[in-house]
Amino acid sequence: MQFSPVRTAIIAIVALLGVLFAIPSFLPQDVRDAWPSFLPKQTVVLGLDLQGGSHLLLQVNEDGIVTERLQTLRRDVRNTLANQNGIGNLITTDEATQSLTIELTDPTQKAAASTAIAALQNTISNSLISVGGVNELAFGETSDGKLTVTLTPEGVTERTSALVAQSIEVIRKRIDELGTTEPSIQRQGTNRVLVQVPGFGDSQRLKDIISRTARLTFHMVYPGMSAAQAQAQGLPAGTMILPSQDGGEELLYEDVALGGESLVDAQPSYDQQRAMPVVSFRFDTRGAITFGQITSANVGQRFAIVLDDTVITAPQIQQPITGGTGQISGSFTTATANDLAVLLRAGALPASLDVVEERTVDASLGADSIQNGLTAGIVASVLVVAFMVIAYGLFGVFANISLILNIVLIFGALSMLGATLTLPGIAGIVLTIGVAVDANVL
Template identity: 65%
Template sequence: MLNSSPLRAALIVIVALAGILFTLPNFVAPATLNSLPDWMPKKQIVLGLDLQGGSHLLLEVNREEIVSERVKELRREARSILANDNGIGHLIKTDEAKLTIELTDKENLETALNALQELDVPLSQSLGGVGGIDEMIINQTPDQLITIELTEEGISERLSSVVAQSIEVVRRRVDELGTTEPTIQRQGNDRILVQVPGFDDSERLKDVISKTARLTFHMVHPTMSAAQAKIQGLPDGTMILPSQDGGEELVFEEVAIGGESLVDSQPGFDAQNSSPIVTFRFDTRGGVKFAEITANNIGKRFAVVLDNQVITAPVINSAIPGGSGQIFGNFTAESANDLAVLLRAGALPATLDIIEERSVGPSLGADSVAAGETAGVVGGILVIIFMVVAYGTFGVFANISLLLNITLILGTLSLLGATLTLPGIAGIVLTIGMAVDANVLIYERIREEKRAGRGAIQAIEAGFQRAFTTILDANVTTLIAAAILFFLGSGPIRGFAVTLAIGIITTLFTAYVLTQFMISRWYARRRPKELKIALLKVWPENFNFEFMNLRKLAYTFSAVLVVGSLALFGAKGLNLGIDFKGGSAIEVQSIEGPADIAELREIVGALDLGDVQVQEFGSDIDVLIRVETQPGGDVAQQEAVTKVIEAVEAVGYDRRRSEVVGPTVSGELAQTGTLAVVAAIVAVLAYIWMRFEWQFAIGAVAALVHDVLLTIGLFALTGLEFNLASIAAILTIVGYSLNDTVVIYDRVRENLRKYRKMSIPELLNMSVNQTLSRTILTSITTLLALGALVVFGGEVIRSFTIAMAWGVLVGTYSTIFVASPLLINFNLTSRKEAAPKEERRADGASV
């Protein structure tokens, strides 16, 4: 070991330089970065919306509208085929995704069936694909009716195609707004995620994105008004549409000309009164048709319809050649520009409902970055000081590894172009606390080998060798929790999972490879007579406590805590955030002086929005307003948020962030969060069962369930908000608790091989005492980092960090007093009666 491999030295230097090179662009001004040579890395960490401000929208294609529009289209086509092409009299009824056709003459049934078969074109062919999915089923009923029913597969395929088309339209619209680096991607079969950094005018973004912008031109009925049609009945082929001025118009259903023929649209001003207008221009084919329509209908009214609302309906005074025209309406300069953007980008093929909205102002993002940096610096300094105090020179080695570890995390995030969120910063700070765990394991093992009589070189070698398996097992279990968080989480929670996972991998490299290299080089150069690892004895070396004698008392204490937690959960429930119950949350900040909570309650209460909570949020100038889920669906929820923001801005408050989560999303998040916790526990059960024995797996899972229930009890007792971040905290607690448990279990497994005749209670006591100093030291470093997060991390993640700090405490307790003594109850054998073959195998495995 003293003769460290040059290859290892080269590997460390290459990795360290790469980490520094990929990290440096984050600390360089953009102008300087652009002047650097092309071969140098220039990627920077992408800040999440919660750190740089911006808007997040989750859009869902309106499935009912897709079905309804398709059924209407089929009805028109079926009527045309039967009446116009074949002269067959009929009556058509619609029922959701089904058409029922009754023929006036049953003799034409066979002819009608054959004629209608031309409607049944395989959907993927009609949409440009290969092969085919039957979109509909055409049948004859026993009472000689014809039914045309859309299939689920056909609806899903059409829905998928509409989403693909909508993504392109949304992308063109967002690009027209001049935003930088927007994220527009598909989620599932019917959703689109839109994230626009630095654009915090969420109202305008929603208007631009969610409007269908389906522009059509219809002739207005020449002799009957909408009011008369309501009394006398609608003439065939007509419909009543609302107009922008508050009235209604009776127009023909047939689209005289569609917006798909538009090639350009620009905002402008009327030459006569300088009011804002929107000009448009058709392509050649559309221009010819527009000229024909206007020439043939002089003196009649021509309606310009946008999303089923009549914008204007002027009288055609003369033919309009050239294919261009103007749209007049009650426009402002901004709304005229936005409408021009919508028309240029093209119409959405279907309505997009906003089912989740999150908006963060730039000032809050800057504050979050500052809070995260402060928490990271304070947490890092505390951990560094503690390691030097605890381990002296060896603590310096651990701190060097820690600094490189952080550099590698930042460099990897830059290389991957990963998004750093506020929970992601929390993941880095947590890594600072947990990263030293591997060093502590190694150092404590070296001290133990030295106490056993080994020489310095042998103690160092044995310490690294025997600690490696423990380090690997402990970190793999945490990595499992991080992986499940990533695949089942969303948004900032995935950012936390990414930083946690990267931190685990870099920790394995820095704590084992780098630390081993530094210690070996230091020892080869200094050759100290006395290998002094501990500078300050945090825990007595010869401490020996009979923990297993307290197991019944511990079981009783834990049972009381678990029952109490369940009782609190049943009686008080959890203070569910909008992630899980839906609704809206708006954070505002007083412009001048402390916020007047009573005044805000009165103002918001007068809006008649149901259950509204107004409370201080951190400092005395910050206020959090929560609005319950509104009847009327997602649109009503959006309107409620707009009302609240307008009301509070009018009395001197700035909106810092807003979140709107519809009931559909909240139900899915609750289900996904529960699934994540269960999946993590099952995955860990399988891993530990594979690595150890079934008793160990059951004991570890029992301790996990204990920790999760106590954490839920904490949320119920304190009223801390339980949201998606809380699920991340619980999964992190699962990982940390497992980390602790695996360390002791690994020592139990080793001692089982060495002391086959020792009773299990004695062996467990010895194993817990042997690893106790490591358990205490790791808990202290992790709590130091988490303490900095609790104090300096900001109000947004306070419940998240408090829950993790609590989890460290209960995880440490459950490892010693739950997971370990349960091995006795599960009849773990000491192997003193093992078969000779097993004994020989155990002897060969001992070290």
């Protein structure tokens, strides 16, 4: 059989490229560093079962989703009735039934109130091809004439599903900030996320980075009354009490003056004056304008920075801040300041995540798996090569050369694509040896 020069050249070029891409995976790091820059340096990425790493199974806290949604809905109802329509009301939250009960100070305004809160209806759909979606709210009335707003089961399910999808994207951004390669982030069921990070052995740090909500908000501190006084006398309307990092409590306005979604950058830095690590942040254009307006209108007032429902700091506004930048100071170490900056850059999780399962695969176990896999591959290759030479003579030698090139091309493709090699992958390569040799003989 004669091959045309063009076909021979193509085969030679493909074989050469396969060898060039495959070689770096079998060389030590110092040799790869000295490798000429024009040659490929990519290596096969080893999976969790081969190089060790961290495995986390996370579950979205559905109770937390319901609680937070009811809190938001309560503020929306109060704002719609009292602020926009001048309808006095008293709202009671029942998390057991996932509902709000609204008692009007003037029952004759019931029709107007019903119309006003009906406008809060929200339709949720997670499908790109579905039409309509499901209603999140159900409206009703109690036997004694009070209005009710209830979260529908279908709405809660759809919201949970949407938040899981958003959480996966945030988790991916956070892990990418850690500089790891080939993390596996998969959705499991309706409310779980599986995270596997090969080569990252600090599972506790990974858990802290992934599961922390990192919801950053800015609130004005309520003037003229402490948290202790508010607890004794009753909370003023539209306020809340949150714990502070120093062990105390702060009385804040519920309304978020500015949210962490307006941040475009966050970096760990060092405050020379106070000799402590801090996190410097920068707002986008819209956030910078809002920040400047807030600080200009509230000079002399205290402005609280809240992270995950804990007041990190509540400094007094000394002068308008129009540059759109600021600092978060607290009891940070260099490591915790860096981790917080990572979280803020990646964005807040839309829902809190609970760790259901946590495993760390030791690197020594991965080394054993690699050794066993290599042994199996070498034994299989030697047996196949020997059998082919004995059974087919010179043609067996040709088949063996083709077999070796086939394996080289597999590793070259894995290296070029940055694909992950797992223990089942090694088994697949061993199986390929038998399949490929049959093809070469035929």
